[in-house]
Amino acid sequence: AQSVAQPEDQVNVAEGNPLTVKCTYSVSGNPYLFWYVQYPNRGLQFLLKYITGDNLVKGSYGFEAEFNKSQTSFHLKKPSALVSDSALYFCAVRAPGGGNKLTFGTGTQLKVEL
């Protein structure tokens, strides 16, 4: 069975500082990995995904994520945080050949302060 762990319920960072939101996964085979962002009372917005190729994936709004196979991690990063980045972030995994089923982590609340 596939699973995703987001070890931090909340991450606080000052505006302008770099941010990292952690994600580790467990899946059989090569994973398809995703990051989504959710604003209050809204659905999920796609940020980026890793399927294959370059370990560093660039996505929307200046976010990027690095796939690390040996550490089974897919941490989300941004060089300079904005207050408007404050939201709930979900990491998700899909197993190859596992249909279209996404398994989500429990989410990390990012709070960017002035």
Place this chain on the structure above:
Amino acid sequence: GAVVSQHPSWVICKSGTSVKIECRSLDFQATTMFWYRQFPKQSLMLMATSNEGSKATYEQGVEKDKFLINHASLTLSTLTVTSAHPEDSSFYICSAKPSGNREQYFGPGTRLTVT
């Protein structure tokens, strides 16, 4: 492109009544649609997967007689919560997947409150 809408965005109903939530793909055809449930400050839990023209596949623990899913066309899926109870109050999110090697697109969610 790739916009998914849900209607209504929020609904309040009385205990014992049924409520229908619609999920539409506005600018693409969705061969597969998914229904998720999200409790406050928790992750999304997949409830069921539906393919156009066939019966939905429910995840373990989800009552198919309570959560009726219909995927009658390539742009519309509906979730009906039958005989709703306060514990059914939640945020329901759908997603839609085009054919081919493309990912799911998520709707904005529907907040259901059962009184």
